[in-house]
Amino acid sequence: MDCFAPLAMTMIVLFTDFGLHGPYTGQMKAVLHRMAPGVPVVDLFADAPLGDPRASAYLLAAYAAWFAERTVFLCVVDPGVGGERPAIILEADGRWYVGPGNGLFELVQRRAAKSRCFDIAFAPERLSASFHGRDLFAPVAAMLARGDEPPGRRRNDDADRRPDWPDDLAEVVYVDHFGNAMTGLRAAVLSSETKLAVAGRVLERATTFGDRPPGTAFWYENSNGLAEIAVNQGRADHALGLAVGSAVAIIA
Amino acid sequence: MDCFAPLAMTMIVLFTDFGLHGPYTGQMKAVLHRMAPGVPVVDLFADAPLGDPRASAYLLAAYAAWFAERTVFLCVVDPGVGGERPAIILEADGRWYVGPGNGLFELVQRRAAKSRCFDIAFAPERLSASFHGRDLFAPVAAMLARGDEPPGRRRNDDADRRPDWPDDLAEVVYVDHFGNAMTGLRAAVLSSETKLAVAGRVLERATTFGDRPPGTAFWYENSNGLAEIAVNQGRADHALGLAVGSAVAIIA
Amino acid sequence: MDCFAPLAMTMIVLFTDFGLHGPYTGQMKAVLHRMAPGVPVVDLFADAPLGDPRASAYLLAAYAAWFAERTVFLCVVDPGVGGERPAIILEADGRWYVGPGNGLFELVQRRAAKSRCFDIAFAPERLSASFHGRDLFAPVAAMLARGDEPPGRRRNDDADRRPDWPDDLAEVVYVDHFGNAMTGLRAAVLSSETKLAVAGRVLERATTFGDRPPGTAFWYENSNGLAEIAVNQGRADHALGLAVGSAVAIIA
Numbered sequence: 001m002d003c004f005a006p007l008a009m010t011m012i013v014l015f016t017d018f019g020l021h022g023p024y025t026g027q028m029k030a031v032l033h034r035m036a037p038g039v040p041v042v043d044l045f046a047d048a049p050l051g052d053p054r055a056s057a058y059l060l061a062a063y064a065a066w067f068a069e070r071t072v073f074l075c076v077v078d079p080g081v082g083g084e085r086p087a088i089i090l091e092a093d094g095r096w097y098v099g100p101g102n103g104l105f106e107l108v109q110r111r112a113a114k115s116r117c118f119d120i121a122f123a124p125e126r127l128s129a130s131f132h133g134r135d136l137f138a139p140v141a142a143m144l145a146r147g148d149e150p151p152g153r154r155r156n157d158d159a160d161r162r163p164d165w166p167d168d169l170a171e172v173v174y175v176d177h178f179g180n181a182m183t184g185l186r187a188a189v190l191s192s193e194t195k196l197a198v199a200g201r202v203l204e205r206a207t208t209f210g211d212r213p214p215g216t217a218f219w220y221e222n223s224n225g226l227a228e229i230a231v232n233q234g235r236a237d238h239a240l241g242l243a244v245g246s247a248v249a250i251i252a
Numbered sequence: 253m254d255c256f257a258p259l260a261m262t263m264i265v266l267f268t269d270f271g272l273h274g275p276y277t278g279q280m281k282a283v284l285h286r287m288a289p290g291v292p293v294v295d296l297f298a299d300a301p302l303g304d305p306r307a308s309a310y311l312l313a314a315y316a317a318w319f320a321e322r323t324v325f326l327c328v329v330d331p332g333v334g335g336e337r338p339a340i341i342l343e344a345d346g347r348w349y350v351g352p353g354n355g356l357f358e359l360v361q362r363r364a365a366k367s368r369c370f371d372i373a374f375a376p377e378r379l380s381a382s383f384h385g386r387d388l389f390a391p392v393a394a395m396l397a398r399g400d401e402p403p404g405r406r407r408n409d410d411a412d413r414r415p416d417w418p419d420d421l422a423e424v425v426y427v428d429h430f431g432n433a434m435t436g437l438r439a440a441v442l443s444s445e446t447k448l449a450v451a452g453r454v455l456e457r458a459t460t461f462g463d464r465p466p467g468t469a470f471w472y473e474n475s476n477g478l479a480e481i482a483v484n485q486g487r488a489d490h491a492l493g494l495a496v497g498s499a500v501a502i503i504a
Numbered sequence: 505m506d507c508f509a510p511l512a513m514t515m516i517v518l519f520t521d522f523g524l525h526g527p528y529t530g531q532m533k534a535v536l537h538r539m540a541p542g543v544p545v546v547d548l549f550a551d552a553p554l555g556d557p558r559a560s561a562y563l564l565a566a567y568a569a570w571f572a573e574r575t576v577f578l579c580v581v582d583p584g585v586g587g588e589r590p591a592i593i594l595e596a597d598g599r600w601y602v603g604p605g606n607g608l609f610e611l612v613q614r615r616a617a618k619s620r621c622f623d624i625a626f627a628p629e630r631l632s633a634s635f636h637g638r639d640l641f642a643p644v645a646a647m648l649a650r651g652d653e654p655p656g657r658r659r660n661d662d663a664d665r666r667p668d669w670p671d672d673l674a675e676v677v678y679v680d681h682f683g684n685a686m687t688g689l690r691a692a693v694l695s696s697e698t699k700l701a702v703a704g705r706v707l708e709r710a711t712t713f714g715d716r717p718p719g720t721a722f723w724y725e726n727s728n729g730l731a732e733i734a735v736n737q738g739r740a741d742h743a744l745g746l747a748v749g750s751a752v753a754i755i756a
Contacts, residue, residue, distance in 0.1 A: 011537060013530070019429030020272055020524055021299040023315055023476070026265070030319065033263060033292035040537035047525040050430070051485070063527055067534065079485065082460035129460045131475035177523030178554070208586035208633045223635035224527070233555070233583065271681030272524055273551040275567055275728070278517070282571065285515060285544035302682070303737070331737065334712035381712045383727035 010145050012041045013067060015060055015075040016133065020046045024131070028074065028138045035142035044073075045174075049244050051079040053104040054165060055173045058184030061107035062224045069094035074141040076133040077104055087136055088160055089118040089150050096150075098141045100132070101160030110167070117160065118152030172198075172229070172246040179235025181242040182228045185250070187221030195251040198229060199240045202251060209233075262397050264293045265319060267312055267327040268385065272298040276383070280326065280390040287394030296325075297426075301496050303331040305356040306417060307425045310436030313359035314476045321346035326393040327356055328385040339388055340412055341370040341402050348402075350393045352384070353412030362419070369412065370404030424450075424481070424498040431487025433494040434480045437502070439473030447503040450481060451492045454503060461485075514649050516545045517571060519564055519579040520637065524550040528635070532578065532642040539646035548577075549678075553748050555583040557608040558669060559677045562688030565611035566728045573598035578645040580637040581608055591640055592664055593622040593654050600654075602645045604636070605664030614671070621664065622656030676702075676733070676750040683739025685746040686732045689754070691725030699755040702733060703744045706755060713737075 012032055018024035025046055032041050044063060049055035056077040064073055078085075078100040086101035092112035097105050098120075109115050120140055127135045143151055169184025176182070183196070196203045196219045206218040214233040217240060222228040229236045229248075236242060264284055270276035277298055284293050296315060301307035308329040316325055330337075330352040338353035344364035349357050350372075361367050372392055379387045395403055421436025428434070435448070448455045448471045458470040466485040469492060474480040481488045481500075488494060516536055522528035529550055536545050548567060553559035560581040568577055582589075582604040590605035596616035601609050602624075613619050624644055631639045647655055673688025680686070687700070700707045700723045710722040718737040721744060726732040733740045733752075740746060 011534060013534070017429070020295070021297070022426070022428045023296055024428075026294045026296040027315075027318065029292075030263060030265070030294050033294065034320070037292075040533075040541075042530045042534050042537065043524070044527055044530040045525070047429075063531075066531065068538070080462075083462045128475035130472075134475065174526070176526045176528075177521070177551075210584075210587045220634075223632035223638065269681070272547070273549070274678070274680045275548055276680075278546045278548040279567075279570065281544075282515060282517070282546050285546065286572070289544075299681075332714075335714045380727035382724075386727065 010039055010070045010072060011067070012036065012039055012072045012074055012141055012145050013044045014041065015045050015048055015056075015073055017048045017050045017056070017077045018046055018133070024133060027131075027134045031134060031138040032074075032142050032145075035139055036145040039145045048077050049173060051077065052244070053077050053079070053100070053102045054162075055169065055171060055184065055244060057104050057107045057165070058169045059173045059182070060104065061111055062186070062226045064095060064097075064108055066224055067095065070096075072096040072098065072141050072145045074133070074137055075099035075104055076137060078102065078132065081132050082129040086160055087120040087132065088155065089120060089140065089144070089152050091116045091150070096141075096144045098137045098144065103160070103162040103165065105160075106162040106165055109161070117155040118150050119155050120152045122151040170248045170250060172242050172244055172248065175237045175242065175244060179237040180228050180230045181236050181246070182222060182226045183248050185227040185248065186225055187227045188225060190227060190250065191252070193252075196227065196229065197249040197251055198246060199242060201240060203229060262291055262322045262324060263319070264288065264291055264324045264326055264393055264397050265296045266293065267297050267300055267308075267325055269300045269302045269308070269329045270298055270385070276385060279383075279386045283386060283390040284326075284394050284397075287391060288397040291397045300329050301425060303329065304496070305329050305331070305352070305354045306414075307421065307423060307436065307496060309356050309359045309417070310421045311425045311434070312356065313363055314438070314478045316347060316349075316360055318476055319347065322348075324348040324350065324393050324397045326385070326389055327351035328389060329356055330354065330384065333384050334381040338412055339372040339384065340407065341372060341392065341396070341404050343368045343402070348393075348396045350389045350396065355412070355414040355417065357412070358414040358417055361413070369407040370402050371407050372404045374403040422500045422502060424494050424496055424500065427489045427494065427496060431489040432480050432482045433488050433498070434474060434478045435500050437479040437500065438477055439479045440477060442479060442502065443504070445504075448479065448481065449501040449503055450498060451494060453492060455481060514543055514574045514576060515571070516540065516543055516576045516578055516645055516649050517548045518545065519549050519552055519560075519577055521552045521554045521560070521581045522550055522637070528637060531635075531638045535638060535642040536578075536646050536649075539643055540649040543649045552581050553677060555581065556748070557581050557583070557604070557606045558666070559673065559675060559688065559748060561608050561611045561669070562673045563677045563686070564608065565615055566690070566730045568599060568601075568612055570728055571599065574600075576600040576602065576645050576649045578637070578641055579603035579608055580641060582606065582636065585636050586633040590664055591624040591636065592659065593624060593644065593648070593656050595620045595654070600645075600648045602641045602648065607664070607666040607669065609664075610666040610669055613665070621659040622654050623659050624656045626655040674752045674754060676746050676748055676752065679741045679746065679748060683741040684732050684734045685740050685750070686726060686730045687752050689731040689752065690729055691731045692729060694731060694754065695756070697756075700731065700733065701753040701755055702750060703746060705744060707733060
C-alpha cells in the first residue's frame with residue numbers, strides 16, 4: 001500500500017442495511033460527495049443484518065479492523081430511528097465511526113486499545129424522522145473525512161454500551177453471494193481442533209476450500225478472521241439450511 | 253451543505269430500471285467518467301418500476317426535488333428503445349434531465365416553476381438499437397455535466413407530454429429493502445386524517461414508526477415527501493401482499 | 505469520446521462473481537482507491553457466472569472489447585483460489601487483464617491481434633488463502649492503472665490456455681435484470697437466417713424488440729455483439745425456463 005496521494009489519505013466506508021439499489025445509499029453518497037469532494041466512498045456492506053445492530057456489531061468489528069487509520073465508517077443499522085437512541089461518533093484506534101448509539105459500535109469499542117465517544121451536536125437544517133443516515137450521519141461523516149473537529153460533546157456515561165453482549169457471537173451474521181455463512185466468532189479464539197455444531201451437523205476446521213472433498217461442509221478462518229461455514233464447490237446456506245441468526249455451538 | 257469544491261458543483265444522478273449488477277450501469281458510468289472526468293456519479297435508483305415510465309415518473313419527481321440545482325439526471329426507463337419515442341433533454345428549475353420522451357419526465361415538468369425541453373440533436377458514432385442509455389443519453393448527460401450547451405433543438409410541441417396522467421398516482425411505485433411500500437401520492441396533498449385503503453385494509457397516518465405498536469400497518473410521509481406504507485418492526489410488502497402496481501384508495 | 509483529462513486516461517473495470525452488496529467488491533475498491541487514487545473504478549459485472557470461468561470467459565471477451573485501450577480489467581471468477589492455478593496478467597490489444605489463470609482470459613487472448621502473458625511476481629505482505637482478489641489481484645491492477653511496469657515474469661508455456669474450448673459457446677452465459685438471456689455466441693458469426701433452438705423452442709433472429717409482437721420470443725444481436733434471447737414485453741428467462749448454463753443449438 002505505497003504511493004498514497006494526500007487527497008486519498010482518508011476514505012469513507014459505508015456499512016448499512018439499506019440495500020444498494022434503492023435511494024438511500026445514493027442519497028447518502030450525494031451528501032458525502034458535496035460536503036467532502038474528492039474523498040473516495042466505498043460500499044462495504046449494504047446488506048448488514050437487517051434491523052439487527054447486535055449481529056451487525058460483530059460483522060463491523062471484524063471488517064473495520066482491515067481498514068487504514070483515518071478511515072471514516074458511516075454506519076446505519078438503525079431500527080430505532082426517530083426514537084430515543086443517541087446519535088454518536090466513536091473514535092477507536094485512529095478510525096472514526098458515525099451512527100446510532102444502539103450497540104452497533106460495541107464490539108469495535110470493546111476491542112479497541114484506545115477510544116473516545118461523542119454525542120453528535122450537529123443540527124442539520126432539515127432532519128427527517130426516518131432518514132438520519134442522510135440528514136445527520138452523512139454530514140458528520142463528511143466533516144470528519146475532510147478533517148473537521150468532531151462535531152460533538154464527549155460522552156461520559158455508558159448509555160450506548162452493551163456490556164451484556166458476549167465477546168464473540170455464536171450465530172450466523174452474514175451469508176455471502178456464494179452461500180458461505182459467516183459467524184460472529186473470531187477464528188483466533190478457537191483452536192485447530194474446535195468443531196462447530198450447526199443445524200444438527202458437526203463441522204471440522206479446514207485451512208482452505210481445497211482441504212475438503214467437493215460437497216463436504218466445514219468451517220475455516222475467512223479473510224477477515226471470522227469463523228465461516230462453507231461447502232467445497234457448494235452452497236452452505238442451502239446444504240445446511242443456514243440464514244442470518246442461525247445458532248452455532250462451539251465443541252471444544 | 254457548505255464547503256463545495258468547484259469540481260463538485262455538479263453531479264450526475266442515475267435513475268434506471270437496469271439493475272446494478274449487470275453491465276448496463278457500468279457501461280454508462282464508463283462513458284460518464286471518460287467524458288466528464290471528476291464529476292461524481294451517484295446511483296439513485298437502479299430498480300425503478302421495470303419498463304413502467306408512468307410509475308417511474310412519480311418516483312423520479314419526488315426524489316429529484318431533493319437534489320441541488322445543476323444536478324444532471326440520467327434517466328432510463330425505456331421499454332420503447334429502438335422505436336418511435338423521442339430522445340429528450342428537460343431543464344426544470346435548474347436541474348437537467350436526459351432520457352426517453354415517454355412520459356418519464358412528465359411530473360417533474362408539471363411541478364416545475366420553469367422548464368425548457370429539447371430534442372436531442374447529438375448523433376453518436378455508433379448507436380446500438382437496444383442501449384441508448386450508453387450510446388446516446390450518457391454522452392449527453394456528460395456534456396451537460398461539464399457545462400456544454402444542451403446538444404439539442406428546443407421542442408415546441410407536446411409529443412412527449414402526458415396531460416392525462418394524474419397529479420398524484422394512487423399506486424405503489426416502489427418497495428424498498430425493508431419491505432416499505434412507497435406510493436405515488438405526495439403526503440402534502442393528504443390531511444392528517446386521511447386514511448389509505450390498500451389490499452383490503454384501511455391504514456391511518458402516523459408521524460414516525462415508533463407511533464404505532466409493533467406489527468401494526470400504517471402510512472406516513474417518507475423522507476422525500478411520498479406517502480409510504482409500513483409496518484412497525486415488520487415488512488409491509490409481505491404482511492399486506494403489496495408490490496409495485498398495487499392500487500391504493502384515498503379515504504378522506 | 506473527446507475531452508479526456510489526463511487522470512482519466514485509464515480506468516479500472518471490475519468483472520467478478522462476488523456480488524456488490526457483500527464486503528468483497530468494497531474491499532477490492534478500497535485497495536484500488538488507496539494505491540491508484542483518482543483512477544475511476546467501474547463495476548461491469550459483479551454477477552458473472554458463479555464459479556464458472558469458462559462461461560465467464562465468453563462474457564468477458566464480448567464486453568471488454570467495448571472499452572478503450574489502457575483499461576485495466578480486474579477479473580475474479582476463481583473457484584480454485586488457494587489451490588494450484590497460476591495468477592496472471594494478460595496484455596491484449598492494449599488492454600490489461602489481471603486475475604486467475606484458469607481460462608478466464610482464454611477468449612480475450614484468442615481473439616486478440618497481439619498479446620503478452622505474465623506470471624504475477626508481486627508478493628503482498630499478507631496473502632489470505634481465500635481472497636486473492638483483494639490481496640493480490642487488486643494491488644497488481646492498481647499498479648498497472650498508475651503506469652507501473654507489469655509486476656511479473658513473461659510466461660512462456662501454455663498452462664493457462666484452454667485450446668479445447670470452442671470459439672463461441674452455445675450456452676446461456678448471463679440473464680439480465682429484464683430476463684433477457686445472453687448466449688456465448690457472437691451474432692457476427694451467425695447469419696440473418698440462423699435460428700437458435702433453446703428449451704424445445706426454435707427462435708428466429710430479429711433486429712429490434714419492436715420487430716416482433718408482444719409476447720413473442722426471438723434472438724437478436726445485443727449491444728455488445730452477443731446473440732441474446734428475449735421476449736418482447738416479457739421475460740425470456742421465465743417464459744422459456746432459461747438460466748445460466750442452458751444449452752443452445754444453432755440451426756443454420
